[in-house]
Amino acid sequence: MAKVSFRSVWKKYGELAAVKDLNIECADGTFLSILGPSGCGKSSTMRMIAGLEHISAGDILFDDQRINDMAPRDRDVAMVFENYALYPHKTVFENMANPLKLRGQSTDRIRERVNAAANLLEIGQLLRRRPQELSGGQKQRVAIGRAIVREPKLFLFDEPIAHLDAKLRAHMRGEIKHMQRTLGTTMIYVTHDQLEAMSMADLIAVMHDGELQQLGTPREVYNQPVNAWVAGFVGEPAMNFLTCEVQARRDDVLLTHSNFALPLLPQQVQRLNGHAAGPVRMGVRPDGLSITMRKPSEPVITGEIFVNELLGGDMIVDVQLADARIRVKTAPEFEGVPGEACYVTVNREKWHAFDVENGRAFF
Numbered sequence: 009m010a011k012v013s014f015r016s017v018w019k020k021y022g023e024l025a026a027v028k029d030l031n032i033e034c035a036d037g038t039f040l041s042i043l044g045p046s047g048c049g050k051s052s053t054m055r056m057i058a059g060l061e062h063i064s065a066g067d068i069l070f071d072d073q074r075i076n077d078m079a080p081r082d083r084d085v086a087m088v089f090e091n092y093a094l095y096p097h098k099t100v101f102e103n104m105a106n107p108l109k110l111r112g113q114s115t116d117r118i119r120e121r122v123n124a125a126a127n128l129l130e131i132g133q134l135l136r137r138r139p140q141e142l143s144g145g146q147k148q149r150v151a152i153g154r155a156i157v158r159e160p161k162l163f164l165f166d167e168p169i170a171h172l173d174a175k176l177r178a179h180m181r182g183e184i185k186h187m188q189r190t191l192g193t194t195m196i197y198v199t200h201d202q203l204e205a206m207s208m209a210d211l212i213a214v215m216h217d218g219e220l221q222q223l224g225t226p227r228e229v230y231n232q233p234v235n236a237w238v239a240g241f242v243g244e245p246a247m248n249f250l251t252c253e254v255q256a257r258r259d260d261v262l263l264t265h266s267n268f269a270l271p272l273l274p275q276q277v278q279r280l281n282g283h284a285a286g287p288v289r290m291g292v293r294p295d296g297l298s299i300t301m302r303k304p305s306e307p308v309i310t311g312e313i314f315v316n317e318l319l320g321g322d323m324i325v326d327v328q329l330a331d332a333r334i335r336v337k338t339a340p341e342f343e344g345v346p347g348e349a350c351y352v353t354v355n356r357e358k359w360h361a362f363d364v365e366n367g368r369a370f371f
């Protein structure tokens with residue numbers, strides 16, 4: 009098990025900087041997810057940790073020991089990729105036993121380790137099969153089993169379940185998390201799927217365009233995004249954004265839009281930090297809004313229902329405003345229908361304001 013540190017790490021391919029000045033401290037036993045869209049530098053980061061890619065500048069440390077120049081086989085990391093990379097002619101048992109065999113371990117020890125991993129992953133009954141006799145989820149479990157038997161310092165998982173169907177993905181998320189908790193091994197898990205990162209990780213590193221945007225717990229990244237980009241990338245359905253104006257009026261500071269003028273809370277006024285007037289980008293998640301068909305007494309946004317989407321236990325209502333559309337999460341019993349006038353209230357504890365120029369969050 010290892011603590012992993014990135015100190016001002018860069019990866020350059022010629023002129024292109026794929027990873028820029030990356031700084032992360034990942035404590036021993038942590039499940040760290042590196043989250044970001046395609047091309048943000050996730051795999052380059054992973055490959056530098058594994059030693060498959062040269063580190064252009066900066067240092068990576070395991071337990072405070074610099075590993076930049078250490079050979080990949082000496083790093084004691086086990087990788088699992090999206091394409092399982094199993095040997096087709098070997099049985100499940102032989103596939104899982106292979107890393108231990110290469111290290112010259114005894115037959116008894118190999119059997120003991122493979123059986124323990126197979127029990128943990130519930131694939132004991134598959135040990136005699138060959139990969140072509142397995143489903144996608146089973147193959148991925150074997151690939152994970154092969155990583156577990158090595159008892160490595162660190163797991164590196166690169167989009168391991170991206171190709172599985174939605175139901176199996178949800179199942180495997182739980183299995184992988186359980187496995188990591190049980191073993192207590194540090195895990196670095198790359199994904200472009202925010203739901204995977206949110207549901208599994210202790211710590212999420214959100215990357216965009218080679219740069220670390222935010223490092224935080226799933227709660228922090230969801231509730232206190234540091235900028236509009238992170239706010240928009242994390243959360244499903246996505247955050248609503250509206251360009252508003254900050255205006256001082258008598259004792260209040262208002263956030264105004266063609267559809268509403270709502271007072272900010274005192275602590276939010278403070279967070280505006282002198283930005284007492286002018287445009288801001290307001291952001292609020294669909295679960296920070298409520299919708300009614302009867303006009304409530306509190307300040308509201310008026311609009312018209314555009315479309316309703318029933319998602320099992322929730323309903324998502326798209327509301328058309330004069331010059332924008334917002335999404336509201338409500339109960340499935342909501343009875344409004346498209347074309348009807350509706351009223352939306354904002355939970356002001358849950359809204360955010362971002363700088364229109366650089367996207368940084370005021371609150």
Ligand SMILES: Nc1ncnc2c1ncn2[C@@H]1O[C@H](COP(=O)(O)OP(=O)(O)OP(=O)(O)O)[C@@H](O)[C@H]1O
Binds near residue numbers: 021026050
């Ligand atoms: N060997 C390479 N040579 C040149 N450019 C590369 C190389 N590998 C990656 N890149 C570029 O570096 C950037 C980051 O790529 P990387 O594969 O790390 O991103 P990623 O977030 O893992 O993307 P994906 O999810 O699509 O795999 C991209 O612009 C990519 O085109």
